[in-house]
Amino acid sequence: MNANNSIEFTMKNVSKQTLHITILISKIAPNFSLNLTSEENLLMTSENYLKFELITLKAANFCLKFHPKGPGRFVSVALLYLGTNTTPYYNLTFVGVNEMPTLIPSKSRITFPATYVGKTMFDIITFTLDIETDLSSFSFASNKQMFVTVELLDYEILENDVTKKYTSIRAKISVYSEKPIVATSTVTFRHSSGSSCDIEIKFCFTYCPLTLHVETMVHYEDNPYPYYPEEIQIDLYNYMEKSSQFLERWMFYQGFRKELYPKIPETLNALSIAMTSQAKEKSKGINVSYLNFIKRIAGPLLKHIHKVEVFDADETVRQVKDIHGVYGEIIKLLKSRGANIWALEAKFLLSYDQFVIYVTNVPPKNNADKFFIQEILNDVTLFKRLNKQCWIDFILQSYKVFILDSCFFDCVCVSSQPRDILNTLINWYNDQLRAHYAQCLKGETVKCIKNITTDLCDGIAIIAAFLNHCSFLKDHFSIYSTENECKTDNGKINNACLIIEAINQLRLNFPISSLDLLEPNFLQMFFLSITLYVVLPMFKPKDIIIFNPPLLKSSTRKVSINPASQESLTLAYFLLDNSKNTFSVEKIAAGDSGKKVAVNVTYNANFVDECKSILLVHGYNKTRIFDTYIVFMLSGRVETFAPLRKCKVSGPNYRQQKVDVFVSSPFTATTTFRMFVLDEEPFIPVVLEENPKRKFYATRLHLIDKNVTLSGMPKESGQEVLEHKLHFLLICLNAQISNTWIWFKSNIGEFFIKVTSQPRCDIFLDTLFVKVPEWPIPPCSCGAECECYRTTLLMIPHRNDIMIKSLRGALIERASEKMVEIFDQLIDTSTGRIILGMLLAEGGTNMPDVQHILRNETSFRVTARSLEPRVDRVTLAQHTEDTLALPITVPVCDKPEKFSVTFTSECGMDVRTYKVVFTENE
Numbered sequence: 001m002n003a004n005n006s007i008e009f010t011m012k013n014v015s016k017q018t019l020h021i022t023i024l025i026s027k028i029a030p031n032f033s034l035n036l037t038s039e040e041n042l043l044m045t046s047e048n049y050l051k052f053e054l055i056t057l058k059a060a061n062f063c064l065k066f067h068p069k070g071p072g073r074f075v076s077v078a079l080l081y082l083g084t085n086t087t088p089y090y091n092l093t094f095v096g097v098n099e100m101p102t103l104i105p106s107k108s109r110i111t112f113p114a115t116y117v118g119k120t121m122f123d124i125i126t127f128t129l130d131i132e133t134d135l136s137s138f139s140f141a142s143n144k145q146m147f148v149t150v151e152l153l154d155y156e157i158l159e160n161d162v163t164k165k166y167t168s169i170r171a172k173i174s175v176y177s178e179k180p181i182v183a184t185s186t187v188t189f190r191h192s193s194g195s196s197c198d199i200e201i202k203f204c205f206t207y208c209p210l211t212l213h214v215e216t217m218v219h220y221e222d223n224p225y226p227y228y229p230e231e232i233q234i235d236l237y238n239y240m241e242k243s244s245q246f247l248e249r250w251m252f253y254q255g256f257r258k259e260l261y262p263k264i265p266e267t268l269n270a271l272s273i274a275m276t277s278q279a280k281e282k283s284k285g286i287n288v289s290y291l292n293f294i295k296r297i298a299g300p301l302l303k304h305i306h307k308v309e310v311f312d313a314d315e316t317v318r319q320v321k322d323i324h325g326v327y328g329e330i331i332k333l334l335k336s337r338g339a340n341i342w343a344l345e346a347k348f349l350l351s352y353d354q355f356v357i358y359v360t361n362v363p364p365k366n367n368a369d370k371f372f373i374q375e376i377l378n379d380v381t382l383f384k385r386l387n388k389q390c391w392i393d394f395i396l397q398s399y400k401v402f403i404l405d406s407c408f409f410d411c412v413c414v415s416s417q418p419r420d421i422l423n424t425l426i427n428w429y430n431d432q433l434r435a436h437y438a439q440c441l442k443g444e445t446v447k448c449i450k451n452i453t454t455d456l457c458d459g460i461a462i463i464a465a466f467l468n469h470c471s472f473l474k475d476h477f478s479i480y481s482t483e484n485e486c487k488t489d490n491g492k493i494n495n496a497c498l499i500i501e502a503i504n505q506l507r508l509n510f511p512i513s514s515l516d517l518l519e520p521n522f523l524q525m526f527f528l529s530i531t532l533y534v535v536l537p538m539f540k541p542k543d544i545i546i547f548n549p550p551l552l553k554s555s556t557r558k559v560s561i562n563p564a565s566q567e568s569l570t571l572a573y574f575l576l577d578n579s580k581n582t583f584s585v586e587k588i589a590a591g592d593s594g595k596k597v598a599v600n601v602t603y604n605a606n607f608v609d610e611c612k613s614i615l616l617v618h619g620y621n622k623t624r625i626f627d628t629y630i631v632f633m634l635s636g637r638v639e640t641f642a643p644l645r646k647c648k649v650s651g652p653n654y655r656q657q658k659v660d661v662f663v664s665s666p667f668t669a670t671t672t673f674r675m676f677v678l679d680e681e682p683f684i685p686v687v688l689e690e691n692p693k694r695k696f697y698a699t700r701l702h703l704i705d706k707n708v709t710l711s712g713m714p715k716e717s718g719q720e721v722l723e724h725k726l727h728f729l730l731i732c733l734n735a736q737i738s739n740t741w742i743w744f745k746s747n748i749g750e751f752f753i754k755v756t757s758q759p760r761c762d763i764f765l766d767t768l769f770v771k772v773p774e775w776p777i778p779p780c781s782c783g784a785e786c787e788c789y790r791t792t793l794l795m796i797p798h799r800n801d802i803m804i805k806s807l808r809g810a811l812i813e814r815a816s817e818k819m820v821e822i823f824d825q826l827i828d829t830s831t832g833r834i835i836l837g838m839l840l841a842e843g844g845t846n847m848p849d850v851q852h853i854l855r856n857e858t859s860f861r862v863t864a865r866s867l868e869p870r871v872d873r874v875t876l877a878q879h880t881e882d883t884l885a886l887p888i889t890v891p892v893c894d895k896p897e898k899f900s901v902t903f904t905s906e907c908g909m910d911v912r913t914y915k916v917v918f919t920e921n922e
Contacts, residue, residue, distance in 0.1 A: 005066045008037070012059040020083050021060075023050045023092065028076035031068045032094050037061040066096040070194045073097045101131040103195035108371035111343045112175055113225040114204040114211045121220050122174035124153070125199065129191055130166040132157055137192040138169065144185035148201060149174045177205040182342045186368075200368035204342045209422045210400045211340040213522055214239065226343040227385040228392075243523045244388070247395055249511035250527060254625060265391040269351035320357045324350060331394075339397040348390040352383050396523075403530065403625055425452055425529045429461040436464035447483055452529055453522045458486035459495030462532065466502055469536040472577065472614050472633065473502055492518055505576060506629070507618050508535060531626070538629040545615075545634050547603035551641030552666050552751055554604045558588070561597040561617050563628050569619035571597055575634075576614040581748070582606055583613045583634055603636035606667070606749030608686045611636040638684065643741065643754040651730040652763040653911060654806040658704070659730045659757075662723045663744075665710035666751055672709045673744040675726075677701055679846050682741055682752060695843035696819060696836070698810040698850055700757055701740040702729040708744075731810045732759035733803075734849050735904075735911035764900065764915040765802060768794055772890075775920045779892045790891075791870065794901060796884040798876045800912060807853050814843070828879065830856055852909040860912075861904045864888060866897035867916065874903070890918070 013019050025034050026048040036042050036050055038061040044051040054060055068074050078092040106126040115121055135152050142148045153170040160166060173187060182204045190196040206212065214223070218236045229236045244264050251262045262268065327346035335341055347358055356377065364370045376383040404421060429449040437446045449455045456462060463480050466473055480498055481491030496514035503510055510531055516524055549555035563569055573585045586600045601615060612635050619628030644666055651657035665671070676688045679699050704727045711722040726742075736759070743752040770792055780788050804827060811823055822839075826832030833854045841847050852858060857877045862869045870887035888901070899916035 007064045010059045010061050013054040013056055016056055018056060019054045021052055021054055022081040024079040025049060028078050028094060031074040031096060032076045033065045034078060035063045037063050064094060068096060068098040071098045071100040100194045101129050103189065103191055103197045104128050105197050105199055108368040109200045110173060111226045112203040113220050113223040114206055114340060115215060115220060117180055117205045117207060118178055120174055120176045122172055124170060124172055127169045127189060128166055129195060131193065132165050133167045133191065138189065140187055140189045142185055142187045144183055147175055147177050148185045148187060150187055173201060175203045180206045182340050198368055202342045204340050206340050207420060208340055208400060210396050226389055228389040242521045244392060246521060246524045253509045253511055265388050268391055317357060317361050320354045324358055334397055334401050337401045339401045341397055344390050344393050348386055349394060352380055425533060428533055432465040432468050433461055435468050452525050453520050456525055457517050457520050458492050459499050459517060462499050463495060465532055465536055470539045476502060489518065534626050539631050541631045541633045543632050545601060545632055547636040548639045549605045551605050551608060551638045554602055556600050556602045559599050559601050559632060561599065561630060563619050569621050569628055572618045573599060574616040574618060576616055578613040580607060580611055582611045582636055585615060601634060605636060605638050608638050608684060608750060644751045645753045647753060648756045649730060650758040650760055651732055653732045653735055653759040653761050654802045656809055657730050659728050660725050661755060663726055663753055664721050664723045665712055667749050668712045668715055669748055670712045671746045671748050672707050673746045674707050675703055676743040677703060678741040678743055688743060694816040694819065695814060696811060696839040697814040697843040698733060698807060698840060698845045700731060700733060700738050701755060702813045704729055730757055731806055733806055733810060734852065734909035735759050735761050736909060761911040761913060765912050767915040767917055769917050769919055770794060771921050772918050773921055775918050777890055791887055791889045794886040794888055796886050798878055798880050798882040798884060800878055803853055807850060852905055852907055858910060859906050864901040866899045867901060
């Protein structure tokens with residue numbers, strides 16, 4: 001036995017004569033070769049024999065070489081003949097055992113990160129062979145030669161610790177593709193000694209931005225894929241951490257809501273028991289969360305997942321195999337629909353304990369798997385990094401297959417045609433911006449989106465998309481910051497807050513914060529863009545529903561909901577911008593069969609102004625990632641109204657007096673109303689002075705308190721309605737019956753009442769004392785034309801100071817002190833009264849009510865009680881200090897009488913009644 005592949009030996013002639021020897025060597029090939037090294041003895045040689053002469057006591061030297069073509073034990077025999085004998089003298093038996101040298105690669109599996117089509121990636125690996133050799137002894141083969149190339153770079157002969165020499169070889173393995181492909185290739189390296197090893201190569205060439213989301217973050221040579229990055233790779237690690245946190249929040253909205261906040265991969269591993277067949281019928285509580293998410297992602301395609309029958313005596317092993325089987329079926333489904341899965345395997349989605357159980361009971365089939373599994377078994381941290389990265393890949397590829405490809409885009413993901421979803425989204429955003437600028441920002445330079453990660457952070461493009469599809473959000477976005485205002489963080493934060501409010505208001509259920517827009521993450525912005533691209537077109541209003549009830553009445557419309565989706569939806573109804581609570585919605589049974597649903601929308605006309613709202617129908621389906629939305633515009637406008645109550649008050653002419661009316665609220669809630677006085681009957685639209693200015697304005701009814709709190713109506717019939725007494729100041733500036741309308745306005749509704757005020761002209765304006773020689777006056781016989789002592793003179797003042805004071809008092813309620821001073825100056829002159837009339841008209845005063853006060857002189861009709869005026873009509877210069885001597889006759893009375901005289905102006909607006917008292921001369 002010899003450890004080398006050659007051996008030297010000698011053959012000595014111990015006889016007393018020279019020997020002629022022939023050795024037949026034809027049968028020792030190809031594993032052995034025999035050479036005579038002492039040439040002086042050689043007579044003849046060929047491929048089949050050696051002939052030589054051996055002198056007495058001399059020796060011949062031989063070299064036997066062992067060169068097998070493969071491993072194993074080899075035995076060959078060379079026949080030795082003496083002289084011319086035809087019978088062999090001796091059999092030379094050669095035994096060789098080929099102990100094949102070990103060829104060990106530095107890595108048994110190469111997993112390249114995903115990259116763009118047309119890009120080359122390579123990796124350098126090192127082989128060690130525990131014999132001396134050179135590159136010419138090596139060969140290699142690949143089952144994907146079109147995409148994989150191998151180049152042997154160099155070799156080096158080294159010595160180990162026991163001075164045994166071995167060979168180190170470096171090889172470059174490159175992958176390249178001109179079309180999208182996801183593949184696994186096996187490259188086999190062989191040595192002429194028979195040694196070989198396999199290298200498993202996994203690679204992915206694609207156009208999918210979701211698969212390539214870290215491609216720009218790190219060069220493929222530094223990408224730790226398929227392992228989750230470590231903290232030393234700061235940028236990549238921070239990006240992946242933020243992406244992972246976003247996916248957790250996103251999953252929370254897509255199936256984990258109300259139950260459990262997911263943590264990748266801990267929560268998914270903990271809840272994996274819910275996937276087993278044993279738990280499907282009895283899974284409750286938080287375990288359902290995982291199924292909710294899977295159903296929400298995969299939708300109706302879950303029916304394509306075949307049941308994997310698992311038979312094992314051990315319950316734990318059977319459960320792990322069951323979980324693995326479900327994962328495997330989902331991955332098969334993903335692959336069949338074009339998912340970019342090249343490193344993800346079902347066993348890598350298991351928890352570490354489950355993984356150990358699985359690989360212990362299901363050993364790997366090839367050497368590459370054996371080495372790889374052993375490596376991650378020995379390093380728990382390495383397995384956890386692999387597990388987390390695989391779960392992220394699983395979630396992203398599920399999104400890609402079940403959303404991007406299957407639902408909303410033409411699936412050419414695995415075709416030779418490039419598809420740029422990013423470009424589709426960027427073009428969509430730019431279309432939204434152009435439409436928005438053309439409508440609202442004419443003449444300004446249109447912002448251009450080139451990168452959805454950085455160019456969306458100011459929120460302008462997103463807001464443009466909202467406004468183009470959701471016109472009802474115009475008021476909401478009225479304060480958004482423009483491009484110039486977004487040069488600071490304040491403008492960006494303002495826009496971010498508006499966007500987040502709109503997302504929440506529309507029930508889009510997308511996780512985003514203002515910080516996410518200020519520090520954008522590609523995955524989050526990509527998911528947001530896809531959501532807006534798909535969902536916003538649903539918010540185009542389907543119909544406008546108009547209500548026209550009278551004030552304080554209600555109107556109901558039946559609205560039929562017929563979602564376009566044929567799937568069963570859980571419908572919810574929301575009223576947006578219903579701040580005044582004038583609209584309400586109630587689901588009713590649809591009149592016909594099918595999936596059509598009807599709702600009753602009721603408008604309570606609590607306000608005169610038009611009330612608008614949006615009926616948002618939100619359709620939720622557990623098997624669809626995007627919800628269904630239907631929008632109806634609601635418009636309620638009062639066409640007619642009438643006073644809630646009609647009241648009557650009265651008071652003396654030209655004198656202030658407090659009057660009371662009773663009023664109750666038509667609403668169920670107790671609230672405070674602000675009151676407004678209207679001299680003219682209101683009509684639509686009602687104009688109220690919210691903040692009245694100081695002005696020359698005179699009216700009959702004045703508010704003492706501008707606000708009043710009214711108790712709500714009882715909710716049950718039969719209960720007493722609480723009425724509230726309102727106090728007003730009544731100043732009658734003329735003798736006509738007048739109507740005033742009091743408008744009540746609050747945040748829950750408005751109404752008005754009509755107050756009719758009647759001046760009491762029978763109340764004496766003043767007392768006139770008349771002196772007569774004797775009282776009572778004795779009768780005379782003069783008859784109707786008596787002009788004797790029974791006829792006397794009443795001294796009537798032209799000026800009515802009370803009337804002037806009443807006008808002044810009415811002005812004080814709305815005029816400033818300076819205006820009152822001006823009034824005092826103007827009222828005493830003719831020109832001043834003309835100016836005063838202009839000021840009053842400008843202030844909104846109803847001039848027919850006060851015009852009689854501003855006249856220089858007025859004609860009156862004279863009437864009297866128990867007296868006989870000697871003239872029927874008189875003219876009074878009412879702004880002078882003159883006195884009118886009015887002749888009257890005292891008729892003969894049998895009993896004591898009350899005497900008065902009344903002056904009624906021709907216009908009927910001014911009525912003056914004086915009490916007449918007769919006294920005797922002293």
